[in-house]
Structure formats: structure tokens, C-alpha cells
């Protein structure tokens with residue numbers, strides 16, 4: 001078959017999974033096209049976690065159906081499974097395969113009887129895109145690049161073993177697994193022979209849990225990569241839950257202090273103990289303060305965190321307390337996002353839901369107050385950037401007039 005694969009995913013972490021499906025399709029003898037014209041089948045990898053991206057993905061699928069009438073459309077990616085996927089299938093009248101259930105269903109739709117997607121070797125690594133982000137942006141003002149693109153990106157594990165009550169992503173993930181350490185080491189070794197970068201960014205949904213299922217750990221992996229690949233590698237780490245940093249704190253602090261870890265994303269969501277409990281986050285405000293005080297003591301500022309605003313029961317004094325605490329520290333940036341409700345998540349059943357208007361005002365309040373303290377804030381009130389839409393319109397050759 002002639003197959004076109006449209007990846008409408010806003011995050012770097014899922015690229016490895018889209019790559020795996022594309023490699024699997026090729027390994028089954030099908031041709032991957034450069035654009036959707038003449039495709040027998042069009043796969044759309046979309047993001048069902050964020051409301052804005054979900055609506056955008058649906059709009060793209062509707063337009064693809066209108067224009068490429070003879071192509072079979074398959075919607076896959078981060079999608080709520082079960083009855084939610086069934087209702088999307090009815091609404092869009094396309095095949096819907098949540099990534100969580102991709103194994104077996106992708107084989108079936110490709111009529112593949114001998115190979116299975118799960119055994120398809122994962123291409124875990126992607127070379128850096130830019131040497132220096134600021135210089136690149138000056139030279140290419142419309143380029144869609146982010147500081148993560150200064151790094152070699154290396155996926156180390158997928159899924160998560162946590163049960164945060166606000167989390168919808170977890171419901172879309174397959175079972176947690178660390179990727180084979182030999183593959184991580186060998187693929188990084190191979191790429192670094194060609195790349196002039198020694199900066200590696202670990203991508204995952206829950207980096208701190210790496211190795212829990214393979215008798216390894218994040219500090220062990222880092223030490224092994226420095227021993228076996230290059231002693232001068234510096235690491236960036238995405239999505240490390242403070243709970244898991246704490247579990248390995250002596251080793252992790254040592255790696256921060258000696259500069260081996262040069263960037264970290266450590267989502268705290270809030271520093272309010274009552275709300276952390278309701279969120280089912282396994283750390284408290286004292287531990288957050290201890291972590292940030294240590295980073296301050298080491299002069300380590302190149303870390304970011306997330307604040308989740310408008311969680312059910314959140315009081316305005318909690319917002320002020322968080323601002324007061326965070327104003328004592330320096331961050332690379334803070335991402336402030338509004339709590340996104342969905343019937344599939346536990347917190348949707350909690351009392352004291354906060355109105356969208358109040359959530360929006362609190363996000364803006366955080367943004368203003370923290371910016372006044374010199375902290376870079378990325379406030380996420382949803383919405384797809386025009387630049388992103390333009391990129392996808394051109395790539396798919398569709399008008400995107402229904403957006």
C-alpha cells in the first residue's frame with residue numbers, strides 16, 4: 001500500500017513512537033509517501049490530551065477526509081481508549097487506534113500476519129537541530145525551534161507508574177517500560193561519532209522511573225554513558241517527578257553539583273501540601289524547598305518547573321503562597337497551565353471545581369507576578385500557534401479553513 005503518515009504531535013517525547021510505527025509500516029513492505037496525494041491509507045498521529053490539540057486534530061482529519069476521499073484515514077496517537085475512542089470513531093467516521101492499544105490493531109489494519117509492532121526496533125535518538133538557539137532564531141525568525149533542539153534527544157523510557165488524579169496522559173500510555181539500556185548506549189555512541197554535540201537530553205514521560213523495571217536507574221545510566229561513551233557528556237532531563245529525584249537524591253545532587261546534569265525539568269504542580277495530597281503527588285512543600293535551596297546553594301539555575309492552576313479546591317491564598325515561595329529562586333522558565341478537566345480523570349469527580357474564567361485569571365496572575373520577579377513564565381492557556389497551523393497546512397496541502 002501507499003501510506004502517508006501525518007504527525008500532529010506537539011511534544012518531542014512521542015516522536016519515537018511515531019517513528020516506530022513508520023518503520024514498522026516500511027518493514028511490512030508498504031511505501032511511505034512524502035505527501036497525502038495518492039495515498040491508499042493516511043495515518044494521523046494526534047494529541048488527545050490537550051483540548052486545543054484534540055479539536056485541531058479533529059479539524060485536520062475532517063479536511064483530509066474531504067480532500068482525499070479515496071484514502072482510508074487512521075487516527076492514532078495519545079487517545080483516551082475504550083468508550084472514548086469508540087465515540088471519536090462514530091463522530092469522525094474514521095478508524096481510531098489509541099497508541100495504548102496500537103499493538104495488534106496496527107498489524108490488523110495493515111493485514112500483517114507475521115510481524116508485530118511491539119518488536120519493531122525503536123529508533124531512540126535524534127541529533128541536535130541547532131548549535132545555539134538564540135543565534136539560530138536571529139538568522140531564522142520563523143523557525144519552529146525550542147531550547148531542547150540544542151540537544152541530542154534520547155528517549156529512555158515510556159509510560160508512567162504514577163497515579164496523579166489530574167492526569168489524562170497516563171490513561172493514554174501503554175504499560176511503563178524502560179528502553180533496553182544496550183540500545184540507549186549503542187545508539188547514542190553511534191550518533192555521537194557523527195554529531196559535534198556532547199549535550200544529551202533524556203526524553204520520557206517519567207524520567208526518574210528509568211530502570212525501575214530493568215534493575216538500573218537514572219544515575220546508573222548517566223554514569224555508564226560517561227564511562228562508555230564520553231566522560232564530557234552533559235545531560236538535560238525532562239519530566240523528572242520530584243518524588244523520583246528524592247529517591248536518588250544523594251547521587252542526583254552530586255550530578256547537579258559537578259555540572260553533569262546541566263538542565264532539568266522538575267514539575268512540582270504546586271507547593272501546597274493539601275493540594276499535593278489531592279493530586280496524589282508523593283512529595284511535600286518541605287521537600288520542594290529543600291531541593292530548590294540545594295540548587296540555589298550550587299548556583300544551579302538551569303531548571304524549569306510546571307504549575308498546574310485551578311485544581312479542584314485550590315484557594316487563592318495557595319496561589320499567593322506559591323508565588324511567594326517561587327520568588328526566592330531562579331529558574332530557566334516556569335510553565336503555568338490551567339487544569340484541563342475530562343470525564344476520564346479522577347479529579348473530574350472532585351468537589352469545588354474552579355471555573356474556566358477563574359483558571360484563566362489565575363494563570364495570568366501567576367504569569368504577571370512571577371515575571372515581575374524576573375522569572376520567565378510560559379503561560380499555557382491553550383490554542384495552536386498560527387505558525388504551527390501554517391506548517392501543518394503546507395505539509396498536508398490542506399486549506400485548514402474549518403479551524
Ligand code: SF4
Pocket residue numbers: 160161162163164167168169170205206241
Ligand atoms: S507522573 Fe506525570 S505522567 Fe505520571 S501520572 Fe503523574 S502527571 Fe501523569
